[in-house]
Amino acid sequence: MCCAMVFSRLFRNDPARDAAPRLHAALAEQARHPAFYATHGVPDTLDGRFDCLALHAFLVLDRLKAEEGAPDAPAAAALAQHLVDMFVEDMDRTVRELGVGDMGVARRVKQMAQALYGRAAVYSAALASDEAAALETALARNLYGTLETPPAAGVAAVATYVRAARASLAQTAFAELMAAAPRFADPAAGAA
Numbered sequence: 001m002c003c004a005m006v007f008s009r010l011f012r013n014d015p016a017r018d019a020a021p022r023l024h025a026a027l028a029e030q031a032r033h034p035a036f037y038a039t040h041g042v043p044d045t046l047d048g049r050f051d052c053l054a055l056h057a058f059l060v061l062d063r064l065k066a067e068e069g070a071p072d073a074p075a076a077a078a079l080a081q082h083l084v085d086m087f088v089e090d091m092d093r094t095v096r097e098l099g100v101g102d103m104g105v106a107r108r109v110k111q112m113a114q115a116l117y118g119r120a121a122v123y124s125a126a127l128a129s130d131e132a133a134a135l136e137t138a139l140a141r142n143l144y145g146t147l148e149t150p151p152a153a154g155v156a157a158v159a160t161y162v163r164a165a166r167a168s169l170a171q172t173a174f175a176e177l178m179a180a181a182p183r184f185a186d187p188a189a190g191a192a
Contacts, residue, residue, distance in 0.1 A: 015178060016075055020082035022180030024090065027056040035188040040161075041154035043146050046098075050091075050112065051119070051143045055162070057087050058120040060182055062127075063169040072174045079178065088113050127166065135159045161187050 031052040037044040042052055060083065067076035091112040119142050126138040136159045143158065144150035164185035172183040 014078070014082075016078035017082050019079060019178045019180060020086045023060065023079070023177060023182065024083055024086040026180045026182055027060050027184075028053060028090070030182075030184045030187075031056040033187045036158070039154070039188060040157045041147075041151035042143055042158070045146065047146050048143070050115075051145065053087075054116045054119045055123070055139075055143060056184075057083065057116060058123050059162070059165050059169055059184070060177070061120060062124065062166065063172065063177065063182070066170065067174055070174075075178070076174060084113075084116070087116060123162075127163075135162060158187075161185055161189075164189070 031049070036042040036052055037048070042048045061080050064076045064080040064083075067073050070076070088109060092109045122138045122142065123135070126134040129135075136155050139158055139162070140150040140155050144155060168183045168185050172181075176182065
């Protein structure tokens, strides 16, 4: 009886775990939108693509955090954790594909996970700030961090996009997130 209970827990259907890969794929697809790189000047490099993915992971995690206190809070927390796990697995796979030896993979992935949490904290604080330029400063430092002089128009456009995407995600029902259908804004909207 005891073993049966353990195995039933191991193989139990977990809708949040099942939804996480699809939601991760949806946010990764949005992070690869050509407008970020061709129009807004996000560096089309490994660092730039990582930071764009981290930005979109933050947006979805921020939306899931808004479920706190709601009936779906436990499922949202589980989905958020599974999404972070997917992010880490994706980074692990990417680092290995780049040829990093087994001894260095764990260290690199740990750094990337810390970078995700660090950026999430910075973006969250910037969006909560009364200072209008706080988000642009955070984006210039992180998303455009490898550029000596980030393009001001690009930074401003991405800041506008982040605010629009956050508002759009706020209107996305939790069931839509579970169905891997997050509503992001169009990053090409308003581009010159």
